[in-house]
Amino acid sequence: MSDGSDSSDSSDKSGGNDMRDRCDTGGSNRQHPHPHPPPHPDPLVAYTEALGAALLGPARAKTRMLAEIHDGLLDATDAYVQEGLPRTEAAHRAVRDFGPVAVLAPECQRELTVAQTRHTACAAALCAPFLLVCWALARTAVGPSAAPLALLATVSTLLASFTLATTGGVLARRFPVPRALPRMVAWTGTGASVGMAVAALALACTAFMTAQWPLLAPAGALAAVSHAVLSTSARVSRRCLAPAAALSEREPGSLTG
Numbered sequence: 001m002s003d004g005s006d007s008s009d010s011s012d013k014s015g016g017n018d019m020r021d022r023c024d025t026g027g028s029n030r031q032h033p034h035p036h037p038p039p040h041p042d043p044l045v046a047y048t049e050a051l052g053a054a055l056l057g058p059a060r061a062k063t064r065m066l067a068e069i070h071d072g073l074l075d076a077t078d079a080y081v082q083e084g085l086p087r088t089e090a091a092h093r094a095v096r097d098f099g100p101v102a103v104l105a106p107e108c109q110r111e112l113t114v115a116q117t118r119h120t121a122c123a124a125a126l127c128a129p130f131l132l133v134c135w136a137l138a139r140t141a142v143g144p145s146a147a148p149l150a151l152l153a154t155v156s157t158l159l160a161s162f163t164l165a166t167t168g169g170v171l172a173r174r175f176p177v178p179r180a181l182p183r184m185v186a187w188t189g190t191g192a193s194v195g196m197a198v199a200a201l202a203l204a205c206t207a208f209m210t211a212q213w214p215l216l217a218p219a220g221a222l223a224a225v226s227h228a229v230l231s232t233s234a235r236v237s238r239r240c241l242a243p244a245a246a247l248s249e250r251e252p253g254s255l256t257g
Helices: 002-028 043-053 059-082 087-098 101-167 170-174 181-207 213-256
Strands: none
Touching: 043 059, 043 087, 043 101, 059 087, 059 101, 101 181, 101 213, 181 213
16 A cells, blocks of 8 residues: 555656646746847947937938938047047047937937928828819719818818928028927828728719719729828828927936936
C-alpha cells in the first residue's frame, strides 16, 4: 500500500513539475511589446526626429520645416566648431540653444495647423466647380430638390475664400490668423463633406427611380468625387487640432520649467 501511495505521490510531483515547466516555457515564448528604438547617435538628427514625432500636418510642409530646423542646427554646430569645440560637444550645445522639443513644438504645430487649414480650403475651392456642375445636372432632372447642392457649393466657396484670404496674402501680413479659424475650417469642411456624401447617395438612389438617370448618375458621381476630395483633407485638419491643443496646454509649463 505504501509503495502505491509513494508512486502516486511521485507521479503527482513529476506531473506538477512538468506542468510548471510547460508554463515556464509558454511564458518565455510570450511576445513582449517591442521597446522604443534608441535615439539616433547624431544629436541633431535625434532632435529633429523627436520634434517630427510630436507634430502633425501636411507632409511637404512638415518635411520642409524639419529640414530648415536641421539646417539651423548644422549652422549653429559649425559656428561652435569654428570656436574650437569638438564636433560632438558643439552639436549638443546647438541642441541646447534651440531649446527642448516641448518648447519648440507648439509654435511649429501652429504653423503646420495653419498650413493644413489652407490645404482644406484649397480642397473646398476645388469642390465648388464640381458641385455647381452637379447642381446644374440635378436641377434639370429634379428641379428645386437640387437646391442643397447649390448651398454646398456656396459653403465651399465661402470657406475657401475666407480661409485663403486670412492665411495668406495682404491680410495675413497685416493681421494674425484667428485662433479659432483652424477648428472652424475643420468642422465646416467635415459638415460639407458629409452633405456631399448624402447628396451622392440621394442622387444615386433617385437615378434608379426616374427616367432622368443619364443626368442624375453623373451628378451623383461628381458629388462623390467632391466628398472624397474634401473629407480626406478635413479629417487631417481635425487630427491637427488635438496635438495643437495639447501642446498649447503644455507650453506655459514648459516655458517656466
